[in-house]
Amino acid sequence: MIQHATEKDGVQTPKKRIFVTVGTDLPFDRLAKAIDDWARENKLGGIFAQIGETNWKPSYISYQNFLEPPVFKNEFLNADIIVSHAGMGTILSSLQYQKPLIVMPRKASLGEHRNEHQLATAKHLQKLNKINVASDENELLEMLSNLDSFETREPIGPYAHPNLTDTLRQFIAQ
Amino acid sequence: MTKPPSSSTLEEATAQQKQSSATSRKKVLAIASGGGHWVQLLRLRPAFSECDVIFATTRESYRGDVSPHRFVRVPDCNRWEKIKLLRSALMITALILRERPDTIVTTGAAPGYFAIRIGKLLNKRTIWVDSIANAEELSMSGTKAGKHADLWLTQWAHLEKPAGPKFAGNVLG
Numbered sequence: 001m002i003q004h005a006t007e008k009d010g011v012q013t014p015k016k017r018i019f020v021t022v023g024t025d026l027p028f029d030r031l032a033k034a035i036d037d038w039a040r041e042n043k044l045g046g047i048f049a050q051i052g053e054t055n056w057k058p059s060y061i062s063y064q065n066f067l068e069p070p071v072f073k074n075e076f077l078n079a080d081i082i083v084s085h086a087g088m089g090t091i092l093s094s095l096q097y098q099k100p101l102i103v104m105p106r107k108a109s110l111g112e113h114r115n116e117h118q119l120a121t122a123k124h125l126q127k128l129n130k131i132n133v134a135s136d137e138n139e140l141l142e143m144l145s146n147l148d149s150f151e152t153r154e155p156i157g158p159y160a161h162p163n164l165t166d167t168l169r170q171f172i173a174q
Numbered sequence: 175m176t177k178p179p180s181s182s183t184l185e186e187a188t189a190q191q192k193q194s195s196a197t198s199r200k201k202v203l204a205i206a207s208g209g210g211h212w213v214q215l216l217r218l219r220p221a222f223s224e225c226d227v228i229f230a231t232t233r234e235s236y237r238g239d240v241s242p243h244r245f246v247r248v249p250d251c252n253r254w255e256k257i258k259l260l261r262s263a264l265m266i267t268a269l270i271l272r273e274r275p276d277t278i279v280t281t282g283a284a285p286g287y288f289a290i291r292i293g294k295l296l297n298k299r300t301i302w303v304d305s306i307a308n309a310e311e312l313s314m315s316g317t318k319a320g321k322h323a324d325l326w327l328t329q330w331a332h333l334e335k336p337a338g339p340k341f342a343g344n345v346l347g
Contacts, residue, residue, distance in 0.1 A: 069235050069238065069239070092217070093213070117313070120310035120311075124310070124330065156347040159220050160344065160346075161346065162220075164329075164344065167342040168301060168303075168325075169221045169224070172276070172301075
């Protein structure tokens with residue numbers, strides 16, 4: 001069971017439940033810290049983060065290092081807003097379940113990934129109007145202060161484009 | 175105790191087996207590492223609806239995603255951990271030898287790379303679907319594996335090239 005933050009002194013009842021996830025591969029303390037600091041300064045409850053394998057611990061928000069898939073899905077579906085790294089698992093789930101998503105890409109230049117593909121993914125998916133991208137912590141805080149403005153994107157179905165699956169099906173049948 | 179089958183039922187069974195492999199449901203090995211690669215592989219499932227498919231990935235906790243299909247865990251690895259790479263390659267070789275798939279499909283990363291290279295050596299048909307996360311250039315494993323795959327796809331039209339990869343749509347739907 002996940003322990004969500006209990007009512008601390010002066011904690012505001014959240015208008016929006018926020019689920020933060022850094023994915024299963026690598027930690028992303030820069031993202032989780034920014035959210036933890038923001039929540040503390042604004043005395044916000046209702047925030048839960050999956051932070052990966054890291055020595056750093058949030059001091060204010062609720063967190064777990066990893067979540068089993070069913071627990072992850074439950075947290076995901078219960079949230080009003082998702083904040084994450086630019087991982088395709090989270091991006092695809094947000095589109096499928098119509099959750100507003102703020103993505104902050106990892107930077108290899110800061111040792112957060114092995115190459116800069118998250119910057120590229122974020123840029124191209126933003127061009128397709130699929131995600132909201134915060135390029136750094138400042139942009140993230142700006143977006144977080146303006147959560148009511150977020151709209152959900154056109155939902156996607158559970159499967160890839162029919163052209164892609166048909167191409168594969170035909171190839172396999174040969 | 176069940177009765178041992180008589181030789182005539184055995185012959186019948188063998189005949190049936192021969193017939194069914196003649197009309198043949200294709201056998202597919204669908205393999206990917208965890209996280210986004212796995213989520214993308216799951217989105218390709220309609221392509222396997224007429225096949226016997228066995229899913230392989232790096233995390234046991236994904237088993238429920240593909241139930242009741244067969245599911246095998248393979249060791250996690252990346253190209254920075256040589257011992258794990260070797261172990262993964264051996265396990266994938268054993269998996270392909272044991273399961274004898276007609277076709278191997280992968281969305282990456284390292285386990286998919288091995289599956290393509292080893293599958294090719296074992297005369298299997300191979301498909302590399304490069305991750306949609308490679309939006310500006312193909313991944314290193316994608317570039318290396320794709321050249322060996324019988325079907326090599328990118329999910330971004332602007333990355334299509336005459337010598338491959340081809341673009342045929344993406345997992346966004």
